[in-house]
Amino acid sequence: MRPIQTTIAMIALAAAVALIHPGLIGPAMAQTGAIRIPVLVPLTGPLALEGTSQRNGAVMALTDAPVGVRIEYEVLDTGAAPETAVNALERVLARGGVSVIVAPIFGAQMLAMLPIAAERKVPLITISGTAQLTEMGNPYVFRFFPNDSVAKTAHALYVVEALGKKRPAVLFQTTAYGQSGRQHLAANFARLGATVVFEEGLDINLKDFLPALIKAKQANADALVLQLHAAPTALLLRQAASMGLGIPIVAGSAMHQPTTAALLQPAERKGVCAESASSPVSSIDPAVERWVAAYRREFGAEPDDFALTQYDAVRMAIDAAVQGARGPEEMRAALASGNFTGLAMTYKSDGMGNMAHDAIIMCYDDQGRPRIDRRYPRLG
Amino acid sequence: MSAIQLTANGLALGASYALVALGFVLIVNATGAVNFAQGDLAVAGGFLTVALAGVVNLPGVVLLPIAMVAMAGFGVAFAYLAYFPLRHQPPATVFISTIAFGIVLENGANGLFGAAPRLGPPLLPGGPVELSGLILPRQSLAIVAVTCVLIAGLQFVLMHTQFGRRLRATAQDAEMARAVGIPVGAMIAWTFALAIGLAGAAGMLLSNQFFIAPGDGTNLMLKAYIAVTIGGWGRIWGAVAGALIVAFFETILAVLLSQSAAEMFLYLAVLVVLGLRPRGLLGETIGRRA
Known part of the structure; x- marks a missing residue:
């Protein structure tokens, strides 16, 4: 076989293996420097309203990343049941290359996802208020909303x-x-x-x-x-x-x-x-006012605190990536030890993953x- | 004031459930299959009136017949999409088809209107009504009145018109109806139109009093199903009685006990009815259903 044919065959084989084994896609993506941040939020069911705000805030941050940072994301609906959220989590983890995951506001879904996140060592950033999430000693959960x-x-x-x-x-x-x-x-x-x-x-x-x-x-x-x-x-x-x-x-x-x-x-x-935690539409902070105007332009809706805090959460993760955190373990360490001044407040972990302390x-x-x-x- | 308001709210809620449940009964009688999209179709009716109210400045009482006619037309399309292609398949196929259609409707509403609950137009503008010193909630009274008119109209059409006799003949024995020249397929399509027109009315009535959100259909369908199970499959008055009983549990019993206990007792009541009178409190006229 001539070298060019051998090369093509090798590339084809590698592509086929990658397609068959989704876990191999991640490292390939990581080599390209992309940060993969899946967004798993309830877009249907009783918490669809809150989940939509969460999605909007996350997407704004992901599309507003600093120049030179390549972000890859996908949005999956976690619906109304814990098992739907777990399935969505398994799907994004199966594809590999995940740095951090935006996880649902729905406490029952978070409780179901936590053991998997700990087992697979992937940090979850959420705005769920359910106190129990950060009381279980799980180092892979970070909550950006006052618990x-x-x-x-x-x-x-x-x-x-x-x-x-x-x-x-x-x-x-x-x-x-x-x-x-x-x-x-x-x-x-x-x-x-x-x-x-x-x-x-x-x-x-x-x-x-x-x-x-x-x-x-x-x-x-x-x-x-x-x-x-x-x-x-x-x-x-x-x-x-x-x-x-x-x-x-x-x-x-x-x-x-x-x-x-x-x-x-x-x-x-x-x-x-x-x-x-905050009230973006009542804020007189010029930075928040600019963000509110951008949100209205983008989504044709009034932003709420869920959108703003989720925006801050994703910005902190992107900021950590800019500082050099790439894989999930580096991201977890950066979130656990860093502090970040967002639009709503300053976030810092209390050692249990609670990042927001103002109300x-x-x-x-x-x-x-x-x-x-x-x-x-x-x-x- | 509270007792009157509680009764009025309970009756309004029961009346709305009754319209959804009636649609359930009409379709199950005509086809032998349960339409699990009935709750989502009511939600579609609610969103339709929300959309209409945003376009034309008309009072709710005028929008109601417009929404009902539009939903009735949609009901015919629903019959041709979700029922007719599958009617010779086992009953489970039809109810899975209606579940799928319901999910499509829910996600469609979510995509078109967003996840936020919406406020529909009031049937009649204005605040509470004062009658002999009593303050009565206007919207609740209007919902009860409109539901009474719709149920009476449905009863009249079914019992006292040639069209109604044909519908009933189709529901009782489709083969015999076909043998005597009744266009069974058209009658079934009309039944879907009537049932989904009523669901549309329920959606509109609920949208002002209790808001409407894309995910509300499942709960409405469940309440209608329970109402029909308690009241009796196959009878209009059974569905109405069942819906009022569900509302009684949700309002009056919730005051005496708690909301959780009232709900628990509602489902216990369903089990008791199923055990003692499997055909429901007011009996039923058909045998098999999905």
């Missing part, structure tokens, strides 16, 4: 210290997110000397919140504290306004989302407060416009 021990501390502090309420009612979702928030709220209220006079877990598909609101009122609660996802938060606030609940409502982070607020009339959101409380004014009412820095 419940931060967010729920701010939530409870605002109710008890800023509003002076001592008899809150807590309504939470029966998902991992809701249960985790409820647990931290209960602990914080107990620590602050407040008594939770009524609490109830609500299914994510529930449409009628009036029974729970009536019971909260009957329990003589002086504030209503919510740990609900976006659509249930809006529905509950609407029904609370309609029945004339008459007590302050401090919602979870879902209420800071412009899409949630858009479902309500200004009168229905007037006076409602919510905890969050805010935002409230809707008489015209139903959001404003930041209080900041709680370095809580965790």
Whole structure:
């Protein structure tokens, strides 16, 4: 066989082997200098709204990478079930060459993915609030959203210290997110000397919140504290306004989302407060304002905190890659030891993978416009 | 105020479930197959009215018949895509086809409208109604009233018109209906049109009172299925009674117990009904279904 034919045959053989064995594609890609960051987020199902924000934030960061850095990414829908997320994770890992993975906001999916990430030694960057994720000693998870021990501390502090309420009612979702928030709220209220006079877990598909609101009122609660996802938060606030609940409502982070607020009339959101990590649409920071304008241009939608913190998370990973972190182990080490000043806040691991330690409380004014009412820095 | 509002909300929710459940019953009677896309078709109706409200400035009560007619037309297309090509296959083939169609609809809505819940137009503009000192939620009352009109209209068409007799003849015995000259295929297509028109109405009614999101179809379908299982397959009033029972569990029983307990008791009730009256509380007129 002549040399040219031998070369062609070798290339063809290598290509065939690479196609048959996806695990070999990764090193080949790594040699080209590309950083592979798959985005696995829920784009359908009950958390599609939050997942879409997460996707948008990640994609903005990936397409906004510094000159000279070649990024490869793909977006996979993790749907509504943990097994769908696990399948998506297995698929991207099978192709190899992954530096870091943007992982779903859905706590139940994250819990299912964590053992695989640890086994395959690939870091996951997420904005899931479920506290348990970083309490399991898994060194491959990095959370860029205040976890419940931060967010729920701010939530409870605002109710008890800023509003002076001592008899809150807590309504939470029966998902991992809701249960985790409820647990931290209960602990914080107990620590602050407040008594939770009524609490109830609500299914994510529930449409009628009036029974729970009536019971909260009957329990003589002086504030209503919510740990609900976006659509249930809006529905509950609407029904609370309609029945004339008459007590302050401090919602979870879902209420800071412009899409949630858009479902309500200004009168229905007037006076409602919510905890969050930041509120990009209320920010007066010029860098955040520029980012908000770019987001609107790109997606034709209002950005929320999920999009902003996920953007920051991916930018930190890209920054680590620029500093020389290439493979997953180098990326994990960089995320674990570095610190990064993003648009929403400064991120640094607490040793367990919690990167975000600031929280805010935002409230809707008489015209139903959001404003930041209080900041709680370095809580965790 | 709370008790009245609770009852009105419960009735409005039950009324919307009833429209979805009625569509279920019509199709299962006519074809022997369960349409698992019925919830997603209701969601499609909700998004259609959201889109219409963004284009034309008309009150919801005017948009409702427009949406129903459009969804009825879509129902015929649905029949020719998801049912007719597979009707001679085992029943499982048809219900898998409807599940697949439902997933296509959900993802289509997600792609076209985004994942965020949307607020549909109100049936009637304005706030609560005051009647003899009682403050009543206007939208809930309007939903109940419109549902009553639609159910009464459906009952009239099925029981007192030649068209309705043909539909019922097709549902009871398609071979015999064909033998006496009834165009069975056309009657089945009309049944899909009616059922999906009703689903469209349910979607519109839900979209203002409870918002509408692409992923809502599965839950709606489940509620309709439970309503029909409790109330009785094959009967209009069974579906309506079943839907009201589901809403009773979700509202009244949720106040007395908790939402989780109410849901648990709802499914226990389904098991009891299946054990004691497998044909549902109001019986059924057909035998086999998917």
